[in-house]
Amino acid sequence: MLNLKVLIILLVSFSQAEFFCQEETDLSNSSLLILRRGANMGNKRKPGKLITETDDIVQFKVFDARDTLFVNKRYVKKIYYSDEIYLFERKKFQYKNAYLFNFSWGMSSNHGSLQASFTKRFPSHLELGLGTAFSNVSFEIPIVGDNPIWVSVSSLPLYGVVKYHINEGKRLYYLKGKVGISNNLKPFNADQISNGYMWEAGLGFQLGGGRKVRHYFELSQYSTYAKGHLALADINNAPADVSFNRTFYRIVFTYGIELGKK
């Protein structure tokens, strides 16, 4: 438990260093124009204000430039519109309103998971979506007279995700929750396993990025349930019959990446 609290303190200290010191230029309602190779207009990534956009031409006022650009659309790779992103200095941004893919790896004591989710982020700071994972949690049943019985429950959970973003900063802080079914897979030494619920709730922060990939870190409380039956033969060739039901609680550290619009 002490280690867990130390981990939380370190995570919070690390994340707060920039949180309370961020100096952000007012870039609200700004867009980011990404040009193709061959555009011959200097830097390919231009923050600024979108003035007009037609089928052929984009009129764009670049920050720190005197003139307005008129760019033929064939040189425009993509535009991150002001209603899609929060733009920050050094052309970094966070999505404000977008469809997003998330891939992450979580770990804790006798538990690990690989997760994937698809979400929609709304300007209201809310993000909703669906996800799945390959998750494993294990535990030991002590017995006297043979090796302890290890039970390793893998699952392919299906869940809904909800995130609430606390701020609109370049480092984005959020609360996150998941609820779903565990969809347990039968352990190799079990002949029965039931399905159960799973939930996870926690806190995380996401680093801003200038490209479509963002990195995030989370600390969360995870819980899942499994009920099963094992029929084993121990070293003395006597049958062992084991029934268990277990609600697992784990504090999970997660690293993930978020993929936005192409």
Next chain:
Amino acid sequence: MKTNFLIAVSFLFLLSSCVKDKGSVTMTYNKGTAVYADLDAVRSKTLIGTTRQINDPGKIFIDENMLLIGEEDEGIHVYDNTNPASPVNVSFIQLPFCKEFYVENNMIYAESQYDFVKIDITNLSLPTLVNRVEFAFGDAIFDHNGNVLVGFDYAVVTESFDFGSAEELALRESSNLFYNSKGNLIPESSVPSSFTGNSESIKGTLNKITVNNNYVYVVGDSKLYTFYDAPNQMNLVNETDISLGLETIYPEGNNLYLGTQTSMIVVDASNPSSPEYTSEYEHPTSCDPVLPNGNVAYLTLRTADFSGCNGDENTVEVLDISDVNNPEPLNSYTVSSPYGMNIINNYLFVGEGNNGLTIFDISNPQFLAFQTTLSNVTVYDIMPHPTDPSIILTTGDNGLVQYNIDYATLTLTELSSINY
């Protein structure tokens, strides 16, 4: 913003107390209950006891006129085998907690829980304890009354507990006690009963004890124990860490061949008091003895028959050991469930438990020529009679059987059996 963040952090601190799993287990299994005894009383038990029925046989030794059959945890049955067609139970040597013994030059070398003992059986009617090396294999575990843990009684029980409860903690402590005690003992063999050897120096392949050049070697779970063996004394002179999962030992020349669950290990005993690891041939996890034969060694890998062996191979491997520093695989032969083996009359006999007895011609030692599998017998181990080459002995589920063997047809005719 700062307030929101601090609320969120506080929320996480609250959650961090929820890490204990909840739920329960109900299980039925063969539970061991610790048994404690007065070790002095155990050690002072007289050697000669009355004859009794064989219940749980272990190691077996055959002399020209005598059979010794180990009774697990109790001692050794003595049979007069002057007439192989009708062996007679004549006495019992009491050796509490003995599972492994070895016989050479009228001496029994046996482990007895924490101790290693040497017994002179020159006069079988009056065996005498020559030496006892106390706590040779580790320290004893005592209970609150000063008694020593001497084993576990097993009984099938059904018990339930909640995760994190006092019952689970108590069970975990007992489980730890079980493992701590096993760490100080010679592990139990995965083969129900097997031969130590015969009086003509043909050794069994499933031994954990052997004698070579006035030194006695014993394999523990991970250590090789070396005892100096003088006529009237025996001393522990070395403990060598080798590898986890040691199972069997077989001496050949100045080398000791150790079978482990994951490899064959060659140990150089040219300095007999200080054996040294020489080389290793790794194989998939399984139970296995080793039988060197000149420039080759036969290695059986067994996983079948639910005998506590992991893996998925059941083979006889032929290894080139002409360079003991670099054993190389030559050939591999699939069998059903190999246990002990022996070379008799230019044939390799492989006991296959409930799957019978498989015989290979080894005229060319590198290539095993399959002859037959006698599937109507249960055989864990094989040993030739010391003086009559037409008799072989086998151990099986139902007892020790003596057969006449016809080498021309490779058929067996039962002479007698000692059922257990």
